Amino acid sequence: MRNPADPITTKGTTFDMSAASANTPEIKLQVNGLAKLYGQTTALDHVDLEVRKGELLTLLGPSGSGKTTLLQLICGLQEPTSGTVIIDGKDQTHAPVNKRDIGVVFQNYALFPHMTVAENVGFALKMRSLPKAEIDAKVNNALETVGLAHAASRSPSQLSGGQQQRVALARCLVYDPAIILMDEPLGALDAKLREVMQIEIKRIHRETGATIIFVTHDQQEALALSDRICLMNDGKIAQLGTPRQMYDEPQNLFVADFIGISSIIRGTVKAGALETAIGTLPIAGEGPANGTKGAIVVRPEVITLGEGFCEGRVRETVYGGSELRVIIDAGKQEIIARAPAQAGDVAVGSMVRFGWAPDTARFLADKG
Template sequence: MTATLQTASPRKSTGASISIDAVSKKYGDNTVLEAVDLDIRAGEFLTLLGASGSGKSTLLNIIAGFIRPNSGTVKVDGRDITSLPPHKRGFGMVFQHYALFPHMSVADNVAFPLKRQKVAKNEIRTRVAEALEMVELGHLGNRRPAELSGGQQQRVALARAIVFRPRVLLMDEPLGALDKLLREQLQLEIRRLHQEMGITFVFVTHDQDEALMMSDRIALLRNGRIVQLGTPEQLYAEPNCRYSAEFVGASNIFTGTIQANGFIDDADGQHYRIPEGADRDGRSLMIRPERLHIATETAFVPESMNRVEAIVEDCIYLGSSRTVQLRTPAGRRLLARTDVPRVPDGVVPGARVYAYWDVHDSRVLD
C-alpha cells in the first residue's frame, strides 16, 4: 500500500465548492459520462482517477467549460455555470503539456494571464514574484523555458495557473510527461501548494499511487460512472467492488460463493472464514499483499487464521520490502509483501509454503 501523505492542516479555505448534478456526455452512440453526481468540497484536493476512456478528463473539461454536457448542471458555490464560457469561470488550469511561450521569459509567461486582465504593472510584478516563490523558482524569472528542466517548466505552468489567485485549480495529468523521480518531487510540491493556498484542487490521473499520495478524496471512474468515492484509506482498505480493489493497489482475489459456513473457493472448493457482517451476495474474497503472511510449516500458522498451501514462484527484492509470488495447487496466483527481515528462512523459489491471513484482514466484494 502507498501511504497517504500526512501534512499540516491547511489554512482557512479560500476555495469554491463544485456541485455536479446528473451530468451526461455522449458523442454519437458513445456514452462518455452517464448521469454523474459529484459534490466537491470547498478547499479540498479531489482526484478523478480511472483508466483511459473512463471519462475522467471529459468530466474535468466539463467543469472547466471546454466541453458542454448533453444534460445535467455544474454549479460553483450554488451558482449554475453550465453555460458559462471557460474564461468567465475564473479557474486555474494546468495541462500535461506545459504550453509555455518559448520566446518569453519565465516571469513574462507567469504574467501573461494578468496582462490579459489589464492588471496594473506594479500589481503584476508583486503577484508574479509571489507565484514564483511559491513554486520555488523566484531566482529563475529571467530565464527562457528552453533553459529549464521538465520539472521546472511544469512549476512555471503551475505558477501561471495560480498567479491570478483562482478559487479552483484544475489539473489534467500534469505530471504524466515527467520521469519517476520528478513526478514524486512534484507530487509533494503540489500537495504543499494545496495546503498553503487553501483553494479547491481537482486533479486527473490514471496513476493510483499518485492519487493515494496526494488526495483528500478520490473519485474512481469506470465507463463514465463513479464506481467509488472516498478517502485514499477508504478506497484502499474498504473497496466497495472488485474493480475498485483491483484498480487501487495490488490485491489477492479468490472467486467463489458464500455459504452458511463461509466462503467457498470456486477453484478447489476450499473453505475460508469471512468477517462477520460480510456481504452474503459477494462473489470475491480480497486480501491485500501486505496482509498475506507466509509460513514454511503448518505449526507456524495460528489456528484462527485462514490458510492455503502454495509454491513459491519468485522472490522480488525491493529494498526495505520483498514481494513473494505464490501459486496454489489450483493454479491461483498470490502476492505477499513483507519487510525483508520478516521473510522466513526457506522462502525461496520452488519451496512449498503456507500463505495465511487474519479473517478480519479480508473483504468480501461484489
C-alpha cells in the same frame, strides 16, 4: 470511519469538532447528473459530485473512464448533454470558460518559448490589460510560491522539465482562481521528479488553500496526494472517499483491484464460506446468501506465510528494500504476500502454507 461527534485527539490535545461549522464543509463545486455523450459513446454517465472548499480531490481511473471529460465540463471547454455545474452556489453550466474563475493545468503545458518565465506567467494578466506594477507583483508572488523567483528572466529552454511544470503551475496560480484543475500534470516527468512535484503540489495546496481537482491514472499518486479520491470507471463514480477508505473499505471489486495490491479469489458462497479453486475460505461476519458469486480480497500485508488454511508454490520473490514480495501459485490462483526483507527462507519453487485472519480480508459480491 470517525464519528463526527467524537472528539479528535492529536498529540494530547483534544479538539471539539461538534460545532456545526466543522461538520458541514463549505461546498465549492457541485456537479449534478452530469452526462456527456459523443455520438454513441457515453463519456460521462450522470455523475453527482461535491467538491469541498480547499480540498485536493483526485479523479482517478483507467484510460477512457471519463476523467478529462469531467474536467472539461467543469471548466466549460465542453457542453454537457445533461446535468448542471454549480460553482459557489451559482449555476455555471453554460457560462463561458473565462467567466468561471477556474485555472487549468494540462499535461502538455507548452510555454511560449520566445518569452521569459516571468512573461509566460504574466501573459494572461497582460492580455487583460492589468497595470504593469500589479502584474509584476502577482507574477513575482506566483513564482515565489513555486520556488522559481530566481529564474524569472530565464527562457523556458533554460529550465528542467520539473521547473517548466512549475512555471505552468505559476501561470495558473497567478490569477488566484477559485478552483484549479490539473489533468495529469506530472505525466511527462520521470519517477523521481514526479515525487518531488507531488510534494510541491501538496505544499502549494496547503499554502494557498486552493480547491484542486487533480487527474491521474496512477493510484499511488492519488493515495499520496489526495484529501479524497474519486475513482471513475466507465463514465461513472466507482467510489468516492479518503485514501484510507478506498484502501481499507473498497465497496466493490473494481475498487479493490484498482487501489493497492490485492489477491482476488473468486468463488461461490456456501454455508457462510466461499468455495474457491484453492479451497473453502472463511468469510468474516454474517455470511452472504448461499449461491452468491463474488471474491475474497486479501491485501499482501495480512497474509501469514508458513501456516494457514491454503497451500501453494512460491513462483517468484521480488526484493523491494524493506520487504520481500512473495508471489505464490495456488492452482490457477495467484496470491501476493509479503515478508520482511530479512526473511531469507522463502525459496522459489518451494511449497508454502499461507492464510490470514478472516476479519482482515473482505468478501465483495459480483455486481448483479
